Amino acid sequence: MGEIRTEEMLMNIGPQHPSTHGVLRVVVKVDGEIIKEADPVVGYLHRGTEKLAEDLQYTQIIPYTDRMDYLSSMVNNHAIVNAVERAMDLEVPERAEYLRIIVVELNRVMSHLVFLGTYLLDLGAMTPFLYAFADREQVVDFFNRLCGARLTYNYMRVGGVKWDTPDGWLDDVKKFVPYMRSQMGMFHELVTGNEIFLERVKGIGKFDAETALNYAMSGINLRSTGFNWDLRKNKPYSIYDRFDFNVIVGENGDCFDRYMCHMNEIMESLKIVEQALEQIPEGPVMGKVPKILRVPAGEYYSAIEGTRGELGVYIVSEGKDKPYRLKFRRPSFINLQLLPQQLKGQSMANLIAILGAVDIVLGEVDA
Amino acid sequence: MADFFSWVDKPLDTHAVLNMIIGAVVILAFILGVVTYSIYFQRKLIGWMQWRIGPNRVGPLGLLQTIADVLKLLIKEDVVPEKADRNIFLIAPILAFFPSFMVLAVIPFSANHVFTAYSNVGVLYYIALSAMTIIGVVLGGWASNNKYSLIGGMRSAAQMISYEVPLAMSILGVVLMAGSMNLVNIVEAQISFPYVWYIVPQFLGFCVFIISATAELSRTPFDLPEAESELVSGYNTEYSGFRFAFFYLAEYVYLFAMSGLGATLYFGGWSGPFLPGWIWFGIKVTCFIFFFFWLQATMPRIRTDQLLTFAWKVLIPLSIVNLVLTAVLKYLLH
Numbered sequence: 001m002g003e004i005r006t007e008e009m010l011m012n013i014g015p016q017h018p019s020t021h022g023v024l025r026v027v028v029k030v031d032g033e034i035i036k037e038a039d040p041v042v043g044y045l046h047r048g049t050e051k052l053a054e055d056l057q058y059t060q061i062i063p064y065t066d067r068m069d070y071l072s073s074m075v076n077n078h079a080i081v082n083a084v085e086r087a088m089d090l091e092v093p094e095r096a097e098y099l100r101i102i103v104v105e106l107n108r109v110m111s112h113l114v115f116l117g118t119y120l121l122d123l124g125a126m127t128p129f130l131y132a133f134a135d136r137e138q139v140v141d142f143f144n145r146l147c148g149a150r151l152t153y154n155y156m157r158v159g160g161v162k163w164d165t166p167d168g169w170l171d172d173v174k175k176f177v178p179y180m181r182s183q184m185g186m187f188h189e190l191v192t193g194n195e196i197f198l199e200r201v202k203g204i205g206k207f208d209a210e211t212a213l214n215y216a217m218s219g220i221n222l223r224s225t226g227f228n229w230d231l232r233k234n235k236p237y238s239i240y241d242r243f244d245f246n247v248i249v250g251e252n253g254d255c256f257d258r259y260m261c262h263m264n265e266i267m268e269s270l271k272i273v274e275q276a277l278e279q280i281p282e283g284p285v286m287g288k289v290p291k292i293l294r295v296p297a298g299e300y301y302s303a304i305e306g307t308r309g310e311l312g313v314y315i316v317s318e319g320k321d322k323p324y325r326l327k328f329r330r331p332s333f334i335n336l337q338l339l340p341q342q343l344k345g346q347s348m349a350n351l352i353a354i355l356g357a358v359d360i361v362l363g364e365v366d367a
Numbered sequence: 368m369a370d371f372f373s374w375v376d377k378p379l380d381t382h383a384v385l386n387m388i389i390g391a392v393v394i395l396a397f398i399l400g401v402v403t404y405s406i407y408f409q410r411k412l413i414g415w416m417q418w419r420i421g422p423n424r425v426g427p428l429g430l431l432q433t434i435a436d437v438l439k440l441l442i443k444e445d446v447v448p449e450k451a452d453r454n455i456f457l458i459a460p461i462l463a464f465f466p467s468f469m470v471l472a473v474i475p476f477s478a479n480h481v482f483t484a485y486s487n488v489g490v491l492y493y494i495a496l497s498a499m500t501i502i503g504v505v506l507g508g509w510a511s512n513n514k515y516s517l518i519g520g521m522r523s524a525a526q527m528i529s530y531e532v533p534l535a536m537s538i539l540g541v542v543l544m545a546g547s548m549n550l551v552n553i554v555e556a557q558i559s560f561p562y563v564w565y566i567v568p569q570f571l572g573f574c575v576f577i578i579s580a581t582a583e584l585s586r587t588p589f590d591l592p593e594a595e596s597e598l599v600s601g602y603n604t605e606y607s608g609f610r611f612a613f614f615y616l617a618e619y620v621y622l623f624a625m626s627g628l629g630a631t632l633y634f635g636g637w638s639g640p641f642l643p644g645w646i647w648f649g650i651k652v653t654c655f656i657f658f659f660f661w662l663q664a665t666m667p668r669i670r671t672d673q674l675l676t677f678a679w680k681v682l683i684p685l686s687i688v689n690l691v692l693t694a695v696l697k698y699l700l701h
Binding site for chain 1 (some may be wrong): 413416417418419514515518587588590591663664665666667668669670671672673
C-alpha cells in the first residue's frame with residue numbers, strides 16, 4: 001500500500017459567509033483543516049467615498065463618512081470636522097466640544113459592544129450577542145433622540161454640532177453610565193471566565209509590537225501587543241487633555257488581549273463620558289463659521305483615535321470649497337494587512353477567532 | 368407484560384408482525400410529537416434566556432410554529448445539486464434517521480413497557496445502532512460535493528467515533544453495577560436494594576456520560592459539525608426540503624433517546640413515588656433536555672483539536688478509572 005494521496009483544497013470564505021462581518025472574501029488553501037495560504041480579497045463594498053468627496057463641499061462630505069465605519073459614525077464625523085477645523089483654524093464652542101466627546105465615547109462603547117457580541121457569536125456562543133445588542137440598543141436610542149438617526153447620524157458640523165441635547169438627555173446618559181458598568185460585570189462573568197472561551201482565544205493570533213508597527217497597525221491591535229499608543233493621550237485633540245482616563249494596553253498581543261482591551265476600553269470610555277457630563281457648560285453648540293467653507297490652499301493631515309485605530313484625514317486643498325483630494329487613513333483596512341501572515345498554519349476554527357479579533361468593519365475596509 | 372412482548376427472540380408469526388407494526392407506528396407518532404415540542408421548547412427556552420420572546424405567532428403561544436415549519440419543509444422542492452453523487456445524496460438522510468428511530472425500541476418508557484422491547488442486550492443495541500448514524504452524516508457530507516459539507520462530515524465522523532468510546536465506557540460502569548445490559552433490569556436494580564439511583568455511586572461515570580452525550584448529540588459546546596460561523600451549516604449545507612428535515616429529525620430524536628438513556632441509567636428511569644411511571648420518565652427526560660438547551664445558550668464552541676484531545680486524554684482515562692473503581696468496589700463488597 002502506497003502513501004495516501006492528499007490534496008490541498010481551495011476554499012472561499014466569503015464574500016457571503018456568516019463570519020466575515022460583511023463582504024470580505026478570504027481565499028484559503030487548506031490541507032485538511034490547516035491553512036496553508038490565505039489571501040483576503042477586498043473591494044466588494046467599495047463606493048468610492050474619497051473620489052465622491054472631490055465633488056462635494058466639506059459639509060456634504062460628513063454624511064458620507066457615516067457610511068465608512070458604520071458602527072462608529074460619530075467618530076468618523078469627528079474625524080472629518082476636526083480635520084477641516086484644524087485646517088481652517090476654527091473655534092468650536094465649549095458645549096459643542098463636550099457634546100462631541102460624549103457622543104464619540106458613547107459610540108466607542110457601542111462599537112465595542114458589537115465587537116463583543118459578534119466575536120462571541122463567531123466563537124459559537126449566541127447569548128452574549130443578544131445581551132450586548134440589548135445594551136447597545138440603549139445607546140442607539142440616545143443617538144436617535146439626539147439626531148433622529150440610529151446608525152448614520154450626520155450629527156457634527158464644521159464648527160460645532162447640529163443639535164443641542166433634547167430635554168433630559170444628559171440625565172438619562174448619566175443614569176446609563178453606572179448601568180453599563182454593572183453590565184460589564186455581567187459580561188465578564190458570562191464570557192471572560194469561560195474555560196472554553198479562554199482555550200479558544202489565549203495564545204491565538206499572536207504578533208509582537210514590532211510587527212504591528214511595521215504594518216502600521218493602530219488602535220487596539222497595536223495596544224494589545226503592549227505598545228502604549230493612543231492619540232487621545234499622545235497627541236491630544238479636541239479637549240481630551242481635560243479628562244482623566246487610562247490607555248488600555250495588553251501584554252501578549254493575542255486574541256484574548258484584544259478582547260480584554262475592548263472590554264476595558266468600554267470602562268475607560270464610560271469614565272470619560274461621566275467626567276464630560278459633569279463638566280459640560282451651557283452655551284451655543286455652533287460656532288461662527290463662514291457660510292461657505294474654504295480650506296486655505298495646502299495639504300493638511302490630522303488624525304483622531306477612532307474605534308479601530310488611527311482614523312486620519314488628509315486634505316489637499318486648492319483653496320476652493322471642495323477638496324482637491326481627500327484621503328482617509330482607514331484603520332480597519334490597515335489592520336487587515338497582517339491577516340495572511342497571521343493565518344498561515346492555523347486551523348479553520350482559528351481563522352474565525354483571528355479575523356474576528358482584528359475587528360474590521362467592511363464599510364471602512366473598502367470605503 | 369414481559370411475555371407479551373417476547374416476540375423479540377421468537378420466530379415471526381402474523382400476530383408478532385402486527386404487533387411490531389402497531390408498536391412502530393405508535394412510537395413514530397409519539398416521537399414526532401415529542402420532537403415537535405422539544406424544538407418549540409428549545410426556541411422558547413433559549414428565547415427567554417436571551418431576553419427574547421421566542422415563537423409566538425402561529426397558534427396560541429406559537430404552539431403550532433414547529434408544525435408550520437415542518438410543513439414548509441415538506442412541500443419544498445427536493446433539490447439535488449447537479450454535481451452531487453445523486454444516489455448517495457438521496458439516501459444519506461434516511462441512513463442518518465433510521466438508527467435514531469430504532470434505538471427507541473429498547474428504552475423503557477414505563478414499568479409496563481408496551482411497544483418497547485425487553486432486550487437482554489439493550490445497552491449494546493443502543494450503542495451499536497447509534498454509531499450507524501455517522502455513516503449517514505459522512506455520506507451526506509461527501510455526496511453533497513461541497514467543501515463545507517465535506518469538512519463538516521469529516522468533523523462529525525471524528526467527533527462521534529471519538530466520543531462513542533468514553534460514552535460506552537461510562538455506561539459500562541452502570542452495567543457492572545446492575546449486572547445486566549437489559550435497560551429494564553437496570554431500572555429494576557435501582558429500585559431494589561440498596562434503593563439508590565446510580566447517579567450517586569456512579570457520579571464520575573455520569574459526568575463522563577453527560578459530556579460525551581453532549582458531544583454525541585453534536586450540541587453546543589461540541590456543535591462543530593454544524594459550526595455556523597465556520598462551515599456555514601456543515602454536512603447539511605446542500606440539503607433542503609424534507610431531506611434536511613430528516614437530518615434535523617434525527618438530531619432531535621437522538622436528543623430524546625439520549626435523555627431517555629441517561630434517565631434510565633442514572634436516574635432510575637420510570638421509578639418515582641406517587642405519580643405513574645411514564646410521568647416520572649417524562650419529567651426526567653425533560654430535565655435532561657432542559658440541560659442540553661441550557662448549555663446551548665451558555666457556551667461558546669470548542670475547537671476541533673481540543674475536542675479530540677479532550678476525548679482521548681481526559682474522558683477516556685476518567686471512564687477507565689471509573690470502570691476499574693466500580694469493578695474493585697463491587698468485588699470487595701460482595
